[in-house]
Amino acid sequence: MEQRKVTINPQNNLLQLEEPIYRLVDVDEPNTFRNLFPYDEVPKIAFNDRIVPHNFPKEIFITDTTFRDGQQSRAPYTTEQIVTLYEYLHRLGGPKGIIRQCEFFLYSKKDRDAVYKCLEKGYKYPEVTSWIRASKKDFELVKEIGLKETGILVSCSDYHIFYKMKMTRKEAMDHYLNVVRECLDTGVIPRCHLEDITRSDIHGFVIPFCYELMRLSKEYNMPVKIRACDTMGYGVNYPGAVIPRSVQGIIYGLTAHAGVPSEWLEWHGHNDFYKAVVNSTTAWLYGAAAVNCSLFGIGERTGNTPLEAMVFEYAQLKGTLDGMDTTVITEIAEYYEKEIGYKIPSRTPFVGRDFNVTRAGIHADGLLKNEEIYNIFDTEKFLKRPPRVAISNTSGLAGIAHWINSYYRLNEDKALDKNHPLVAKVKDWVDKEYDEGRVTVITDEELVDVVSKVKEELGIDTW
Known part of the structure; x- marks a missing residue:
């Protein structure tokens, strides 16, 4: 049996055997590892x-x-x-x-x-x-x-x-x-x-x-x-x-x-x-x-x-x-x-349109209180992509408030809470859409149009 040297590994200071030298094994028939890769079955680990x-x-x-x-x-x-x-x-x-x-x-x-x-x-x-x-x-x-x-x-x-x-x-x-x-x-x-x-x-x-x-x-x-x-x-x-x-x-x-x-x-x-x-x-x-x-x-x-x-x-x-x-x-x-002209799947991590968008009302409520609760890191800082919510029949007042604050970049004293009258009126419109049979998510364009009309109705000129 081959006697291999015992040496000190400088990285961990442990004694170890010298590594063996492997020679080419020139075979007559290919080794296709059929025990691991049977083509008519799922590969095995x-x-x-x-x-x-x-x-x-x-x-x-x-x-x-x-x-x-x-x-x-x-x-x-x-x-x-x-x-x-x-x-x-x-x-x-x-x-x-x-x-x-x-x-x-x-x-x-x-x-x-x-x-x-x-x-x-x-x-x-x-x-x-x-x-x-x-x-x-x-x-x-x-x-x-x-x-x-x-x-x-x-x-x-x-x-x-x-x-x-x-x-x-x-x-x-x-x-x-x-x-x-x-x-x-x-x-x-x-x-x-x-x-x-x-x-x-x-x-x-x-x-x-x-x-x-x-x-x-x-x-x-x-x-x-x-x-x-x-x-x-x-x-x-x-x-x-x-x-x-x-x-x-x-x-x-x-x-x-x-x-x-x-x-x-x-x-x-x-x-x-x-x-x-x-x-x-x-x-x-x-x-x-x-x-x-x-x-x-x-x-x-x-x-x-x-x-x-x-x-x-x-x-x-x-x-x-x-x-x-x-x-x-x-x-x-x-x-x-x-x-x-390449369409990135919307839920692709870091780059998809919806990678940090939530649709659940309870998540939106958490985001409204503190975005760290439901955002992986400061996506605004690292990717210029603040967390957003998509508005549907499950979004609730908190989801709508978060969407408005995020879309219009209303920070600190300008941010609307879920009790704001504008938020309530937008939610009334959203509820009516789904009560009448809608099944799709509300688009940003639709929300912008509704928010503009409600602002005018409430006499809100600026944020």
């Missing part, structure tokens, strides 16, 4: 109760794929739209560049024009990077534009290696390493996108491959970055879950066994099982410095991790926004709706 330690990096950050993965599920953005959104991301990320990078396609003239125009801005953050397939032809595009870093597709599950690429594991590894070496030869930092990592053989392919990538990094004295791609959204964050579905197990394997530094490690999640946000947060907690996101989660199939969600996850984990300007999120949402 299994446990072995092996727990890995938290390993929260000193610095965490966000990267963006709006212009790459985000364009694969919608009509392509125009060059002007890409440049405008890039400027928004620069402002949102703040002076510390918490939104660290944006990745771009290079295949169309429109995309290349957008890259050139974004580079002309001269912003340090987000850094402009690209995405290519593992081919020399694609790499020529990167060299032509002169980018400092590019993502490279390196599919890592046997589903892709055997069924899509028609290769063996060794053939795939050799092919990938050759492309990465060529990238390093020209001084471009490679970012290896390990596609479908949550259905891959972690110990038999992924760790041996990443170990070789780290050896190349030392040989060239250049970073070789790793993006762990949960392409199908199979990742889970449950303690003790087995790999390849365990997010923390994957991150631990890459850092502890393959030797990937946290600052070179990134998580790219999809939302097929509603876990994109929590899996991205888990990746941060267990050692990945970066999480890859797209605006509003727009991306392949069910989408990517929403960038705006991770902005607020960052603030909750770090206790600070570190200079990020979250009010830009509202500006981006308005730009999508008005200029791009």
Whole structure:
């Protein structure tokens, strides 16, 4: 049996065994983990109760794929739209560049024009990077534009290696390493996108491959970055879950066994099982410095991790926004709706029209007394979106009073309470609407019209 060294871990001062070196397991038949992924059944989540330690990096950050993965599920953005959104991301990320990078396609003239125009801005953050397939032809595009870093597709599950690429594991590894070496030869930092990592053989392919990538990094004295791609959204964050579905197990394997530094490690999640946000947060907690996101989660199939969600996850984990300007999120949402024509679902957290709107009368009564009771945080401060109520047959006097105060921005001594005669008359009108059979919510436009008429009736000239 192999005798491994016993060393001191400088982070926790505990003795630990030297991590084993995993060798490539070149198999004749693909390992598709049919015990976990029986295609004619719902995928299974299994446990072995092996727990890995938290390993929260000193610095965490966000990267963006709006212009790459985000364009694969919608009509392509125009060059002007890409440049405008890039400027928004620069402002949102703040002076510390918490939104660290944006990745771009290079295949169309429109995309290349957008890259050139974004580079002309001269912003340090987000850094402009690209995405290519593992081919020399694609790499020529990167060299032509002169980018400092590019993502490279390196599919890592046997589903892709055997069924899509028609290769063996060794053939795939050799092919990938050759492309990465060529990238390093020209001084471009490679970012290896390990596609479908949550259905891959972690110990038999992924760790041996990443170990070789780290050896190349030392040989060239250049970073070789790793993006762990949960392409199908199979990742889970449950303690003790087995790999390849365990997010923390994957991150631990890459850092502890393959030797990937946290600052070179990134998580790219999809939302097929509603876990994109929590899996991205888990990746941060267990050692990945970066999480890859797209605006509003727009991306392949069910989408990517929403960038705006991770902005607020960052603030909750770090206790600070570190200079990020979250009010830009509202500006981006308005730009999508008005200029791009994308309709954001009304209840989408942080950006939907109704994300902080209540319809229940008892909630409205609480908001009227103290908005902290039913608002997640000061949404006026962080998103320029004060809490509001929607008026229906359940809103009551308190709901109507809150709507008036919010819509007309009546603060402090100008605010109306629920006993004000104007509030009572508006409620009479609302009650009559529903008594006559109405079933829909009262619109803001209708309420503005009614309030104007009641003000005139009561002789109220100003607030």
